[in-house]
Amino acid sequence: MRDLKNLYRQIIMDHYKNPRHKGLTSEEGYIKEHIKNPSCGDDITIQSKIEDNTVKDIRHEGTGCSICCSSASVLATLLKDKSVAEAQTFTRNYINMITNQSYDKNFDFEDAIAYQGVKDFPARTKCATIAWLAFEQTLKKQVK
Amino acid sequence: MLKANIKNDFPVFQNNDLVYLDSAASALTPKPVIEALKEYYTDYSVNVHRGVYRLSYQATKKYEEARQTIADHIGATFAETIFTRGASSALNLVASSYGMSNLKPGDEIIVSELEHHSHLLPWQQVAKKTGAKLVFVPLTKAGRITVENFKKVLNDHTKMVALTHVSNVMGYQTPIEEIIRLAHEKNALVSVDAAQSVPHQSVDVKAMDCDFLSFSGHKMCGPTGIGVLYGKKALLDAMEPIEFGGDMNDYVDKQTAHFKDTPYKFETGTPPIAQALGLAEAFRYLDAIGFDDIKAHEKALLNKTIEALNNIEGVVVYNPSAETAIIAFNLNDVHPHDAVSFFDEDQIALRAGHHCAQTVIQFLGVPATLRAAFYIYNTEADVERFIKNVKEAIAFFKAAGF
Numbered sequence: 273m274r275d276l277k278n279l280y281r282q283i284i285m286d287h288y289k290n291p292r293h294k295g296l297t298s299e300e301g302y303i304k305e306h307i308k309n310p311s312c313g314d315d316i317t318i319q320s321k322i323e324d325n326t327v328k329d330i331r332h333e334g335t336g337c338s339i340c341c342s343s344a345s346v347l348a349t350l351l352k353d354k355s356v357a358e359a360q361t362f363t364r365n366y367i368n369m370i371t372n373q374s375y376d377k378n379f380d381f382e383d384a385i386a387y388q389g390v391k392d393f394p395a396r397t398k399c400a401t402i403a404w405l406a407f408e409q410t411l412k413k414q415v416k
Numbered sequence: 417m418l419k420a421n422i423k424n425d426f427p428v429f430q431n432n433d434l435v436y437l438d439s440a441a442s443a444l445t446p447k448p449v450i451e452a453l454k455e456y457y458t459d460y461s462v463n464v465h466r467g468v469y470r471l472s473y474q475a476t477k478k479y480e481e482a483r484q485t486i487a488d489h490i491g492a493t494f495a496e497t498i499f500t501r502g503a504s505s506a507l508n509l510v511a512s513s514y515g516m517s518n519l520k521p522g523d524e525i526i527v528s529e530l531e532h533h534s535h536l537l538p539w540q541q542v543a544k545k546t547g548a549k550l551v552f553v554p555l556t557k558a559g560r561i562t563v564e565n566f567k568k569v570l571n572d573h574t575k576m577v578a579l580t581h582v583s584n585v586m587g588y589q590t591p592i593e594e595i596i597r598l599a600h601e602k603n604a605l606v607s608v609d610a611a612q613s614v615p616h617q618s619v620d621v622k623a624m625d626c627d628f629l630s631f632s633g634h635k636m637c638g639p640t641g642i643g644v645l646y647g648k649k650a651l652l653d654a655m656e657p658i659e660f661g662g663d664m665n666d667y668v669d670k671q672t673a674h675f676k677d678t679p680y681k682f683e684t685g686t687p688p689i690a691q692a693l694g695l696a697e698a699f700r701y702l703d704a705i706g707f708d709d710i711k712a713h714e715k716a717l718l719n720k721t722i723e724a725l726n727n728i729e730g731v732v733v734y735n736p737s738a739e740t741a742i743i744a745f746n747l748n749d750v751h752p753h754d755a756v757s758f759f760d761e762d763q764i765a766l767r768a769g770h771h772c773a774q775t776v777i778q779f780l781g782v783p784a785t786l787r788a789a790f791y792i793y794n795t796e797a798d799v800e801r802f803i804k805n806v807k808e809a810i811a812f813f814k815a816a817g818f
């Protein structure tokens with residue numbers, strides 16, 4: 273059996289086919305971050321509303337493969353209503369897990385654990401992290 | 417017919433059960449080329465043009481013989497054959513040297529949406545800095561550059577025409593000879609991006625009558641890190657170097673310097689010596705196989721593949737009429753990045769993305785494409801394995817819910 277079967281888990285396919293929090297808003301109070309992966313054409317915009325030290329909302333829009341698009345939806349679902357500190361820890365641990373760097377092995381990734389298999393596809397780690405990197409950028413801007 | 421065991425010439429196949437369909441990005445390297453690189457590093461391994469000792473003399477002789485071999489193969493002279501880091505640097509040299517000094521507001525530069533970024537961005541830069549206007553040949557519905565459409569943009573303001581010989585995404589061959597003839601009637605110059613043609617067909621710059629022509633070593637079984645710019649001697653003589661330093665001058669004092677003649681004035685610093693020997697060897701290697709046979713071989717594989725793809729539901733081919741062995745395609749409802757991982761599992765190397773040619777991808781109106789490109793070492797068995805995987809991929813992604 274192909275390892276790929278493990279990659280396209282139900283959670284990933286669900287968020288790919290039925291993305292949550294998709295579409296940007298023109299409401300005030302959002303910070304926008306746009307990342308492009310020039311080698312493959314993935315193109316993701318993440319819009320976040322951070323107030324009272326809490327991630328109030330995350331929106332996303334863009335084009336990319338199933339891994340890229342679904343991970344934006346998973347990100348938005350999981351991190352909404354988390355505190356900035358929690359969101360920061362979550363994001364860094366997630367990125368480190370995917371890119372084979374050290375991370376907290378006891379960390380509860382919730383649904384994002386579905387992306388664990390991506391680390392076995394080094395050519396695809398960018399796909400799984402691009403939305404998270406964009407979100408991390410917004411946090412950095414906010415906290416500054 | 418190509419010899420049957422051609423894969424044996426390529427050591428990479430010894431350890432990889434590989435179906436390599438990414439030769440439009442880089443071709444694999446055959447033993448004789450690897451040997452030529454090794455010969456330099458084991459037998460000479462010293463700088464050229466600088467030492468007066470015997471070994472340096474030998475290295476210099478080999479290096480300059482390589483230049484002559486390459487010049488002979490494309491119908492150029494020694495002085496007209498400039499070594500660069502690759503096609504990108506060669507294309508940039510034309511724009512930075514000729515373009516920046518000779519174009520002015522009101523002039524027009526004709527390019528196309530089929531250009532690789534390395535042939536579009538340098539002229540965008542020239543347009544921006546000189547005030548010349550960038551004009552695009554309208555492509556046909558299929559995405560081709562035709563003589564008829566070229567005539568629509570050619571006029572008395574046209575000073576430069578920068579077009580690809582073969583598109584790296586669509587595989588179309590530009591009717592470049594006729595375009596050059598028409599451009600010259602208007603006294604415009606033509607820069608040809610031959611990165612995708614020189615590896616697959618015999619190209620004669622004098623017969624083509626192009627003013628500049630660029631290509632890379634690594635797409636034609638040669639080494640990375642080397643490419644060639646051909647330019648007509650009179651043009652090169654009048655052009656300024658764009659890089660200055662060692663080797664390119666013959667007299668230097670505190671305030672001024674005098675430059676060597678072409679090709680040396682465009683080649684400052686220690687050149688890619690091993691790579692030059694390797695590239696000359698690549699030309700000899702391909703020539704021994706024969707470009708007529710190479711073309712016929714690729715065409716047969718292309719036809720077989722296109723025919724098979726036409727019979728599969730769920731694939732879209734963007735360039736079914738291409739005359740060279742490059743296929744741009746997608747699986748319906750599957751992003752190319754998802755698809756490419758499936759093929760990778762069976763060691764089928766495909767390219768997914770915009771192939772450094774975003775204007776083509778925009779023309780096609782898709783986010784990205786898959787690309788399969790054939791070369792001498794591909795076989796009918798490769799085509800069969802590829803087709804089998806296309807069918808399996810369609811079923812796989814359907815079952816996964818795409």
Ligand SMILES: Cc1ncc(COP(=O)(O)O)c(C=O)c1O
Pocket residue numbers: 440441501502503504505532534535580582583584609611612632643772
């Ligand atoms: C048509 C075309 N032009 C130019 C280039 C640039 O070649 P290089 O990357 O070797 O400089 C390429 C290679 O991708 C190409 O396909």
